[in-house]
Amino acid sequence: MSNNSSNPWRIFVSSTKEDLVPYREAVEAALTGMEHIPLGMEYFVSSPDSPIDVCLSTVRRSQLYIVIVGMRYGSIEEGSGKSFTELEYDEAVKNKIPVLAFVIDEEQCAVLPKFVDVGEKAEKLKQFKTKLNSSYLVSRFTSVDNLKQLVEKSVRQTIDKITADKAEKKAAQSKEITLADYVEGAKLFRRFALLPKRYNGREVVLRIRMDGQFGTWKMRDEFFTAFGFDPGDTLFGNDASVIGINMEDLDERARTIDFFAGGENADWILNNEITTGTIFEGKFRFAYEQVEEIVSRSYGNTAANIAALILIEGKTVIGKEAGTRKAKSIRSDLFDLLSDN
Numbered sequence: 404m405s406n407n408s409s410n411p412w413r414i415f416v417s418s419t420k421e422d423l424v425p426y427r428e429a430v431e432a433a434l435t436g437m438e439h440i441p442l443g444m445e446y447f448v449s450s451p452d453s454p455i456d457v458c459l460s461t462v463r464r465s466q467l468y469i470v471i472v473g474m475r476y477g478s479i480e481e482g483s484g485k486s487f488t489e490l491e492y493d494e495a496v497k498n499k500i501p502v503l504a505f506v507i508d509e510e511q512c513a514v515l516p517k518f519v520d521v522g523e524k525a526e527k528l529k530q531f532k533t534k535l536n537s538s539y540l541v542s543r544f545t546s547v548d549n550l551k552q553l554v555e556k557s558v559r560q561t562i563d564k565i566t567a568d569k570a571e572k573k574a575a576q577s578k579e580i581t582l583a584d585y586v587e588g589a590k591l592f593r594r595f596a597l598l599p600k601r602y603n604g605r606e607v608v609l610r611i612r613m614d615g616q617f618g619t620w621k622m623r624d625e626f627f628t629a630f631g632f633d634p635g636d637t638l639f640g641n642d643a644s645v646i647g648i649n650m651e652d653l654d655e656r657a658r659t660i661d662f663f664a665g666g667e668n669a670d671w672i673l674n675n676e677i678t679t680g681t682i683f684e685g686k687f688r689f690a691y692e693q694v695e696e697i698v699s700r701s702y703g704n705t706a707a708n709i710a711a712l713i714l715i716e717g718k719t720v721i722g723k724e725a726g727t728r729k730a731k732s733i734r735s736d737l738f739d740l741l742s743d744n
Contacts, residue, residue, distance in 0.1 A: 412562060415462050415500075416443040417491040418471035419478075422518035426471055426544075429551040437558065455480050458487060459494045467561065468495035469554065472506045472535065474519040476528040489531050496538075501565065503557050504535045505550060508543040585610045585684065589647025592689075596650075596657040599691035599710040606715060607689070612682045612724060614659060615642030629694040630663055630711060638664040638672055643712065646682065662687070662712035671717035682721040688713040 414434055418427060431441040442461050452460070462468065470492050477486035485493070495502055507514070520528055535541055542557060544550035588607035595602040618639035627634040642659045650658050664672045677683055691710045 412439045412466045413464060414439050414441055414467045414469060414558070415465035415491070415495070416441050416469050416471070417462075417488050417495075419473060419475045419486075419488060420444060422475050422514070423471055423473050425547050426473070426550050429547045430469065430471065430554050433551045433555045434558065437555065439558070455487060455490060458491055462491050462494045462500070463498050465495070465500060467503065467558070468492070468500045469503045469505070469558075470495075470535070471550070472504070472528075472532060474507060474509070474514050474528070476520050476524040476531065479524075479527075486527070486531070489527075489534075492531075492535075501561060502539060503554070503561060504539045504541045505544050505553060506532055506535065506541050508545045511545040584608045586647045588687075589645050589650075592645045592660075593648065593650055593653065595689045595691075595710065596653055596660070599689070599708075602689050603691040605689045607687055608684070608718075609687050609712070610646045610682065610684045610721065611643045611662070611712075612646060613640050613642070613677060613679055614644050615640065615661075616679055617641070618661075626694050626709075627663075629692045629709075630690055630713065632663055632665050636665065636669075638669045640664070640672075660710060660712055662714055663690075664714040664717075668714045668717060672714070675717065675720045677720065680723045682724055684718040684721065685714055686716040686718065688715055 416427060416430055416434075420427070427443070427445070431443075431445070434441040442465055444458075468491075470488065472488070477488045479486050480490055483490060492502070519525075542553045544553055585608055588609045591602065591605060591607050592609060595605065618641060622634075622639065624634040627637055627639070640662045643662050644659055675681075675683070689710070690713050691708060693706055693708050695706045
């Protein structure tokens with residue numbers, strides 16, 4: 404990929420249309436050339452929603468907002484008295500979406516008279532430009548090619564900065580986590596093991612060792628859906644031991660617990676090659692849910708309250724422990740409950 408981000412960004416392009424067609428085309432070409440995804444009026448399809456609702460919904464789904472302003476204010480939405488472009492801009496600001504503003508250089512960029520607003524719309528356009536200038540470092544374009552170059556440079560710099568800031572923030576957060584945090588997390592886990600209903604939903608930082616193996620898609624769907632996960636798209640790890648304090652006063656069932664990892668957290672587990680014996684640190688949520696219609700060889704169709712850890716954010720892989728404890732036969736009843744057999 405030619406962009407510096409691992410994934411393409413969704414970038415909304417906002418402007419009036421008829422007067423800026425070649426400019427919009429140049430910007431969209433620049434974005435696709437960097438392997439990002441341009442969003443805007445050209446890509447809207449038939450919808451039962453109003454045009455402004457479609458526009459604002461699309462803005463909210465974007466990761467970066469580009470506004471191009473020429474010499475027209477644009478179509479005005481009757482309820483607000485503002486143009487679609489200004490309403491889209493306001494929505495981006497409201498949702499804290501980064502804004503890149505590009506305003507025509509009136510002294511150097513030739514514009515046909517029919518594309519120049521006069522009267523009330525000209526005054527609204529002037530006020531909108533003042534709003535942009537007072538909030539952002541606005542780039543001024545002198546031609547189609549100049550705008551394309553400005554957009555390419557600005558988008559690259561902005562995404563690089565946002566990506567670097569996120570990485571720095573994540574690194575800083577990781578450094579802030581101390582041994583005391585994991586010990587405190589282990590203490591709370593002990594309470595959860597004894598009183599799962601009371602501590603259900605608490606979020607903690609834990610250091611754990613995966614002593615068992617991964618469950619597979621052959622496990623019953625109810626076990627995943629009870630905890631809010633999609634069967635077949637979620638990792639389930641058996642027998643995790645929480646490290647940090649002595650838990651010898653807990654029985655075997657309470658000392659070990661299973662965990663779920665979905666979405667990016669599932670990718671983190673696989674990318675870091677976490678498997679039996681791996682010790683790693685992360686942020687978890689305690690979960691205690693009733694699983695309906697699970698199958699047990701001993702009890703037939705039944706329901707059971709089951710406690711588990713939900714991985715919220717993987718932090719650090721510590722290493723792999725040789726000779727780790729194997730799954731005990733004492734866990735067999737739970738495996739019966741979770742299997743299809």
